[in-house]
Amino acid sequence: MTAPIDFALQCPIPISDYPQVLLAHGGGGRLTQMLIERMFAPTFANPALGMLHDGAILTVNGGRLAFSTDTYVISPRFFPGGDIGSLAVHGTVNDLAMCGAQPLALSVGMILEEGLAMAELWQVVRSLQAAAQAVGVPVVTGDTKVVDRGKGDGLYINTAGLGLVPAGVSISPQRAQPGDVVLISGSIAEHGIAIMSVREGLEFETAILSDSAPLHDLVAAMLAAGGEGVHVLRDPTRGGVASVVNEIAQQAQVGIRLVEKDIPVREDVAGACEILGFDPLYVANEGKCLAIVAPEAAEVVLAAMRAHPRGQGAAVIGHVVADHPGRVFLRSRVGGLRVVDMLSGEQLPRIC
Amino acid sequence: MTAPIDFALQCPIPISDYPQVLLAHGGGGRLTQMLIERMFAPTFANPALGMLHDGAILTVNGGRLAFSTDTYVISPRFFPGGDIGSLAVHGTVNDLAMCGAQPLALSVGMILEEGLAMAELWQVVRSLQAAAQAVGVPVVTGDTKVVDRGKGDGLYINTAGLGLVPAGVSISPQRAQPGDVVLISGSIAEHGIAIMSVREGLEFETAILSDSAPLHDLVAAMLAAGGEGVHVLRDPTRGGVASVVNEIAQQAQVGIRLVEKDIPVREDVAGACEILGFDPLYVANEGKCLAIVAPEAAEVVLAAMRAHPRGQGAAVIGHVVADHPGRVFLRSRVGGLRVVDMLSGEQLPRIC
Numbered sequence: 001m002t003a004p005i006d007f008a009l010q011c012p013i014p015i016s017d018y019p020q021v022l023l024a025h026g027g028g029g030r031l032t033q034m035l036i037e038r039m040f041a042p043t044f045a046n047p048a049l050g051m052l053h054d055g056a057i058l059t060v061n062g063g064r065l066a067f068s069t070d071t072y073v074i075s076p077r078f079f080p081g082g083d084i085g086s087l088a089v090h091g092t093v094n095d096l097a098m099c100g101a102q103p104l105a106l107s108v109g110m111i112l113e114e115g116l117a118m119a120e121l122w123q124v125v126r127s128l129q130a131a132a133q134a135v136g137v138p139v140v141t142g143d144t145k146v147v148d149r150g151k152g153d154g155l156y157i158n159t160a161g162l163g164l165v166p167a168g169v170s171i172s173p174q175r176a177q178p179g180d181v182v183l184i185s186g187s188i189a190e191h192g193i194a195i196m197s198v199r200e201g202l203e204f205e206t207a208i209l210s211d212s213a214p215l216h217d218l219v220a221a222m223l224a225a226g227g228e229g230v231h232v233l234r235d236p237t238r239g240g241v242a243s244v245v246n247e248i249a250q251q252a253q254v255g256i257r258l259v260e261k262d263i264p265v266r267e268d269v270a271g272a273c274e275i276l277g278f279d280p281l282y283v284a285n286e287g288k289c290l291a292i293v294a295p296e297a298a299e300v301v302l303a304a305m306r307a308h309p310r311g312q313g314a315a316v317i318g319h320v321v322a323d324h325p326g327r328v329f330l331r332s333r334v335g336g337l338r339v340v341d342m343l344s345g346e347q348l349p350r351i352c
Numbered sequence: 353m354t355a356p357i358d359f360a361l362q363c364p365i366p367i368s369d370y371p372q373v374l375l376a377h378g379g380g381g382r383l384t385q386m387l388i389e390r391m392f393a394p395t396f397a398n399p400a401l402g403m404l405h406d407g408a409i410l411t412v413n414g415g416r417l418a419f420s421t422d423t424y425v426i427s428p429r430f431f432p433g434g435d436i437g438s439l440a441v442h443g444t445v446n447d448l449a450m451c452g453a454q455p456l457a458l459s460v461g462m463i464l465e466e467g468l469a470m471a472e473l474w475q476v477v478r479s480l481q482a483a484a485q486a487v488g489v490p491v492v493t494g495d496t497k498v499v500d501r502g503k504g505d506g507l508y509i510n511t512a513g514l515g516l517v518p519a520g521v522s523i524s525p526q527r528a529q530p531g532d533v534v535l536i537s538g539s540i541a542e543h544g545i546a547i548m549s550v551r552e553g554l555e556f557e558t559a560i561l562s563d564s565a566p567l568h569d570l571v572a573a574m575l576a577a578g579g580e581g582v583h584v585l586r587d588p589t590r591g592g593v594a595s596v597v598n599e600i601a602q603q604a605q606v607g608i609r610l611v612e613k614d615i616p617v618r619e620d621v622a623g624a625c626e627i628l629g630f631d632p633l634y635v636a637n638e639g640k641c642l643a644i645v646a647p648e649a650a651e652v653v654l655a656a657m658r659a660h661p662r663g664q665g666a667a668v669i670g671h672v673v674a675d676h677p678g679r680v681f682l683r684s685r686v687g688g689l690r691v692v693d694m695l696s697g698e699q700l701p702r703i704c
Contacts, residue, residue, distance in 0.1 A: 011474040021468040026498025039474065040494060043481045048457070048492040056492035058457055060516065063413035069459035069512055073497045105400070105410055107421035109510045111463070116373040122363040122391065129395045140400040140408035142392060143510075145425045146378025147702060153503040158461045158495075160421055160512030164412070350499060 012038040028238025028284075029343025033247070054095040054234065057165060064165035066101035068092055071158040075350045077124065080194045081209030082286075084157055085127030090214050090286060091237065091352060092161040093135050097219040098233040098289070100171040101163030103137040108159055110144045113152030124155060135214045137161070163216075169223055175231035176252035180320040181298035185218060185289040185305055186211070186313035187264040188241055192283035192348050193272045200276065204268055213287030218310045222291060225304035229297025234290045237352055239343045242281040244290055245318075245328050246342045253325045258318035258340065260332050281330075282343050284351045292320060364390040380590025380636075381695025385599070406447040406586065409517060416517035418453035420444055423510040427702045429476065432546045433561030434638075436509055437479035442566050442638060443589065443704060444513040445487050449568040450585040450641070452523040452575060453515030455489040460511055462496045465504030476507060487566045489513075515568075521575055527583035528604035532672040533650035537570060537641040537657055538563070538665035539616040540593055544635035544700050545624045552628065556620055565639030570662045574643060577656035581649025586642045589704055591695040594633040596642055597670075597680050598694045605677040610670035610692065612684050633682075634695050636703045644672060 013034065024031040041049065048056040055068030070091045077084040089106065096103045108128065112121065132139050194210040197203075215235065223230055232252075236244040241263070249256045258281075265273075265280045273280045287310065293301050298316065305311030328340040365386065376383040393401065400408040407420030422443045429436040441458065448455045460480065464473065484491050546562040549555075567587065575582055584604075588596040593615070601608045610633075617625075617632045625632045639662065645653050650668065657663030680692040 011471050013470050013474070015470055018470050020470060021464045021466060021473060021498060023466050023498050023500065026464065026496055032496065035496060039477060040496075043477055044460075044484075044491040044494070046490040046492065048490060049494075056457065056459075058492065058514070060417065060456065060514075061413040061415035065412065065417075065514075067457060067459060067512075067514060068493055069461045069510070070495045071461040071463055071497045071510060073463060073499050104412065105408065105419060107408075107419060107512050108396075109421045109423040109461075109512070111423055111425060111508055112373045112378065114373060114375050118365050118367055118370050118372060119363050121373060122365070125391060125395055132396075138398040138400060139396040140398065140410065141420055142396070142401075143422045144378055144384065144387060144392075145423045145508075145702075145704075146373055146375050147425050147505060147508075148375065150502065151505040153499060156463055156497075156499075156508070158421070158423060158510035158512075160419075160459050160461070160510075162410070162412075162417075162419060162514070350497075 023349045027343060027349060028243055033342060054098040057099060066096045066099035066163040066165055068095035069158065069160040070095060071156060072352060073156050073350050074352050075153065076198055077155060079198050079210055080207050082212035083124060083127050084155060085124040086131035087212050087286060087352065088157040088159045089128055089131035089135060090212050092159040093137060093214045093216055094235045096161045096163035097216040098235055099165060100169035100223060100233065101165045102220065103135060103216055104162045104164055105140045106132060106137055106159050106161050108139050108142040108157065111152055111156040112144065112146045113154050114146055114149045116154050135216065168227060170228055171230065171233050173232050173248045173251040176248050176254050176292045176320050178254060178320050178322040179295050180231060180292045181295055181316055182256065182318040183291040183293060183302060184315055184317050185311040187266045188285055188288060189265060189269050189273060189280035189283035191286040192351055193269050195351055196276055196348065197272060204272060206268055208268055208272060211285055211287035213310055215287065215289050215310060218289060218308045221304045221308050222301050226293055226297040226301040229294040230291060230301060231294060232292035236285050236288060236290050238284055240282040240284055241290060242340050243343050249328050250326045255321040255324040256318060256328045257321055258330045260330055262315055263317045264313050264315050281340060284348060375701045379695060379701060380595055385694060406450040409451060418448045418451035418515040418517055420447035421510065421512040422447060423508060424704060425508050425702050426704050427505065428550055429507060431550050431562055432559050434564035435476060435479050436507060437476040438483035439564050439638060439704065440509040440511045441480055441483035441487060442564050444511040445489060445566045445568055446587045448513045448515035449571040450587055451517060452521035452585065453517045454572065455487060455568055456514045456516055457492045458484060458489055458511050458513050460491050460494040460509065463504055463508040464496065464498045465506050466498055466501045468506050520579060522580055523585050525584050525600045525603040528600050528606050528644045528672050530606060530672050530674040531647050532583060532644045533647055533668055534608065534670040535643040535645060535654060536667055536669050537663040539618045540637055540640060541617060541621050541625060541632035541635035543638040544703055545621050547703055548628055548700065549624060556624060558620055560620055560624060563637055563639035565662055567639065567641050567662060570641060570660045573656045573660045574653050578645055578649040578653040581646040582643060582653060583646060584644035588637045588640060588642050590636055592634040592636055593642060594692050595695050601680050602678045607673040607676040608670060608680045609673055610682045612682050614667055615669045616665050616667050633692060636700060
């Protein structure tokens with residue numbers, strides 16, 4: 001049985017332009033945003049979802065819980081600096097952290113393809129558990145499905161996470177306001193380039209490793225230093241820094257200005273980006289935090305980041321402005337201002 | 353990069369017997385149990401997971417939360433009585449209900465295959481939302497990934513759920529004890545047969561519909577009637593009633609005796625089972641609740657079930673006994689006693 005035809009007429013995505021799902025609908029850029037804003041958000045409309053955050057905040061028994069989910073379909077499953085198991089922990093822990101929450105528990109749902117090597121499943125399961133243990137968050141519930149050969153790609157993992165938001169913490173994209181400072185916790189584009197190097201068979205003098213890492217601890221240090229002065233937290237994964245700052249600018253209806261020379265990019269990563277034809281601003285990170293903080297809190301939050309092992313390369317990369325609400329501009333190295341758009345199309349499919 | 357060879361040596365699943373993942377590892381029977389008991393449970397060991405329940409119970413801010421996850425890979429996606437969208441709500445709501453919890457919120461993680469018709473995605477999303485709304489549980493967070501053509505099967509959905517366990521409720525497989533009564537909320541095997549009829553192109557005089565339905569309300573009525581006399585709740589999905597009672601018998605180290613003539617099976621479903629060569633005890637249900645209750649609570653719980661629209665066909669189908677701990681026997685129609693084993697092998701792949 002297939003979908004009755006009349007559903008096509010009511011579909012909020014223009015069927016004439018997009019009769020089928022494209023890879024770019026999962027790329028974290030413009031088409032992903034269209035799917036979320038036109039189809040998912042209006043359909044599932046409720047106050048918690050309306051925030052369009054990395055996770056939802058629920059008030060339960062007088063406390064605030066963060067609840068988040070992410071599915072991992074990365075290819076290849078093993079890459080320099082990590083694998084799908086550790087990534088599935090770090091990614092969801094980071095989604096909770098970007099709500100200002102400390103992680104409490106994870107669920108794991110696996111889709112295995114018939115024929116997956118049992119030894120490989122074992123390696124992924126061990127890596128997932130090692131990562132969960134390092135974070136100090138238990139995997140408390142799980143589910144495993146097997147699909148027939150040719151209907152998967154070895155192994156897909158969904159993790160959902162529960163976290164506790166401490167009192168006094170209030171993180172939301174809507175809190176970005178003119179005058180705020182934009183911070184990044186370190187050099188960007190390493191995860192995406194590590195993955196693409198493997199896919200393209202590129203070799204560099206030094207291996208480029210994914211930055212996949214849990215950020216809950218760094219965030220706790222930032223919140224301890226900056227308190228309510230920390231307005232927005234986001235991890236720039238799919239779609240990179242460019243997509244995240246665009247989303248914030250649109251949701252808060254503010255302008256954002258970035259300064260290219262201040263955005264940390266390692267030299268080898270910049271070189272690889274050039275070879276591969278990527279702009280590092282659009283390349284995925286899996287262990288970096290972008291923060292928007294009140295001007296009076298910027299110095300102490302930056303100091304707290306730099307004092308933390310995962311934030312040593314932290315830097316101020318821009319400011320929130322009242323001009324051009326909803327849009328992002330970049331002061332380039334040569335001095336001009338250029339628009340930084342959402343990622344359009346599929347830059348890096350299956351990067352997480 | 354692939355898994356280093358030495359992991360194979362330590363793999364807790366015997367690699368010589370199972371070098372690769374088989375469809376039966378996801379079938380809900382013996383091989384699924386082996387994967388859970390030998391690989392997942394020891395690796396992720398923690399008190400909440402140790403219960404091997406449909407979900408985990410966490411104490412947060414002085415209250416008890418249930419947390420559960422399930423992935424839906426059913427084929428076909430649209431079937432008589434439901435579709436993958438409504439099933440993804442009912443299945444996870446029911447996992448929460450089987451912890452004695454009332455659902456609070458759902459997450460939705462989707463894996464779309466490049467090329468999926470946009471109109472079909474829309475139909476599934478609408479069905480998912482309609483089911484969530486009927487239950488009264490919001491979808492508060494989500495994630496969408498797209499995989500390349502040939503690496504999926506249109507659409508897979510993971511839902512995770514959060515629920516609140518009311519005070520005084522204590523549901524756990526370990527609470528099954530000799531003397532307890534085994535109840536089922538209605539006639540069995542309808543979901544599995546509905547799916548297999550479509551797959552095999554069978555037609556019956558009357559269409560056999562999936563029983564896919566949310567059970568939180570029925571469970572609330574049962575708990576209101578039976579209180580702490582309700583010891584165990586399970587929804588017999590993959591692997592059917594037979595697998596669920598075997599799991600309970602093993603976890604509580606009790607014997608269970610079922611009476612074949614008392615187990616409700618609709619005539620057309622029994623006929624279809626015969627044609628297809630299935631034993632209804634092993635066929636999946638998606639809207640039935642199996643309960644194990646104290647003898648003194650059995651009558652009121654049964655009455656509460658029968659008074660509820662989803663439990664009108666409720667029946668006593670057996671008892672918990674002190675004999676043969678860990679094993680299940682069935683008194684057959686002709687009077688003999690036969691062993692009811694776990695499902696071994698893959699009876700019905702991709703049934704949920």
